[in-house]
Amino acid sequence: MHPLLRDRNLHTIFGITLTVIMGVSSIMPALPLMARELGIPLASVGLVLTAFTLPGIVLAPIAGVLADRLGRKRVLLPAMALFALGGTACFFARDLSTLLACRFVQGFGAAPLGVLYTTLIGDLYEDNDRVRAMGYNAGVLSLGTAIFPAVGGLLAEFGWNVPFLLPLAVLPLMLAAARLRLPASRATQTLGEYFRSTLRIALSPRALVLFGLSLLTFVQLYGPMVTFFPVLADTRFHAAPSRIGAIFAVSSLGTAMIASQLGRLSERFPARRLIMLSHVFYAAAMLLLPLMPGLWWLLGPVLCFGMAQGLNLPNLSTMMTSLAPTQQRAAIMAVNGTLLRLGQTLAPLLFGLLYAGGDLPAVFAGGAAVSCLMLALAAWRLH
Template sequence: MPSAPSERPLFLDPNLNIIFSVTLLAVLGVSSIAPVFPTVARELGVSPEAVGLLITVFTMPGILLTPFFGILADRFGRKKVLVPALLLFSLAGSSCSLARDFEVLLLLRFLQGVGAASLGSLNATLIGDLFTGRRRTEAMGYNASVLSIGTAVYPSLGGALAALGWYVPFALPIVGLAVAFAVLFRLDSVEVEPGNGLGRYLRDALAGMKNRKVIGLYLVSVMTFIVLYGAYTTFIPLHLSERFGSTAFAIGLIMSVGSLSTAITASGLRYLARHTTSERLITYAFALYGVSFAAIPMLPGHWLVALPVALFGVAQGMNYPVVMSLLAGLAPTEHRAIFMSANGMVLRVGQTLGPLIMAAVFAWGGMARVFHVAAGICIAMFLSLPLLIGRK
């Protein structure tokens, strides 16, 4: 049942803390290994374009499986989907640290991606189930801050662990076994009933998703993740390594700046919301994305790249939690998991296409062109969003 208001600060709520741990695992699969991409490419003898497949094969299962897991979670319960997913994520992910062949590594990353497919949507579904009204918005903001803290810490942690061996950061998912235990035995969850039959459930859910604003928010998600996982996560580390000779640890520190600025922005989101609407916050975020990408290839030193990375983080803090909160509010309880899982699916589409698109751009025009194309995508979204989601 939804948590009732209490004197205790919301971020100390035991259920929310367990959800935070799921969120931290959901971003572990990419953030902790991104700084070692240049090293992986050298050690395993693959090209910079090919190393992006470590993201692609990880995110690809989510394109098809995330909605399926959402249906199961709506029909049979959140825990019955989440616990097996956590176990697979942890065991397949930590096994990557044992791989010394790129093809084997890709296979294990694919299996880890199957486990990861539901994590990023079911955490938001659980927040929607357990909290209502302003507490739900506040919880989404805290969850986004925790996510960003994870993405801030993980690159530095991964870069530091890489000093012991490029494969060591791949062992980190083993901590997910403890999270699975906490979800199974400690987490409260909303009881669900199968209801009026699968056909009726699907028809009602699809009817709700045809809402123009819902479709617009899904488009925001896919475009955000194309530039996030294409230009930002994959090619900023490669740019720093190739142009400036940056070490994995330095790359991790620079990438962490963006995550920290996301965490700060998301934690203060309720103050920004007093001065403008949620829809405008998303629109402004894409303008900031565009400026940050345009600036990256012009800067003469690697530490200066931390400035547009920080600006990107501010934009992400304005964008991601607002999109999730709007979607959770638009979704009825009986369809919330499929609504959020459909968003998870489009996120995976963006994660999967982003490295492929930007690798093609890199092959065509070089590193600077990657950031120019990403900036163009963001400015196009800035101009289009008032029509897609309104201004309210």
């Protein structure tokens, strides 16, 4: 076992990462059932995701600045509490308006967490240890992506709202987060100097390319996969929520396979090449999904998508955390968090329009087009 895997700080970061993905992955299998129970048109069911991700567009940059200037924990702990309480409140919603309001509150808590877990890895680890930590964290992310849809699907068998009890597990995690051992703050710049230097980093060509790739990654994830993969499995193959969750969880096997070897792969291949390969895998998954003749045939494209995630996300995160020093890292990750949330928010709406205009084939053709755009951008400008 690598020494990093015995680090309690890293264990706590794993928990924060699982919290971030819980907000979507655990309810994804319940979306078709939720739509039927609450009378939501399938083309609009993505609003349940949009309400959760929308606050991050505004809050992520604010959270990043506060984390840099005031300290990580002063932002982290209130965010975790808000996530837990807002998420649990969704359990008691009995109409769409109330549910969206509770999801909006939960999203306020989720936005800083999405900025901070990669920031904390950048703070605590250097060089190849940072790459390894990102890889291990991607493996944990993939484990959560496997467990939460499966658990959420099983819980949804008892009711569409039962998966919303899962955020209560975040409350004990707050105790571990309060004990995180973090480097002392080195924020010595004036506020004006801080903003000017952060802006220079954020507008550098390398940063802009990485931000663009991150945005498109989450457009693809939250459009075709998170929102419309359950619709595909439900409408075409009449799959129960538990089966939808189980099949989607297979994507995590691909992510875990890649993430467990990321340290070795990064020693042999440049990150740019691994990222470009991931875009080929994304496109293959998008093209294959609507062509599958049976429910269990979906496992192949879903596994391919998971492998793409394992190659893409840890390498993008590692590159981004290397853009800035500690005193500006949270702000840079917050810019990325804002774009990430923008992708999460717009994707269900944009792909909902594709679904309304051309049904499921149009949705996955759009996903393949996004993959090709990502490949072209990486090949052109990522060095």
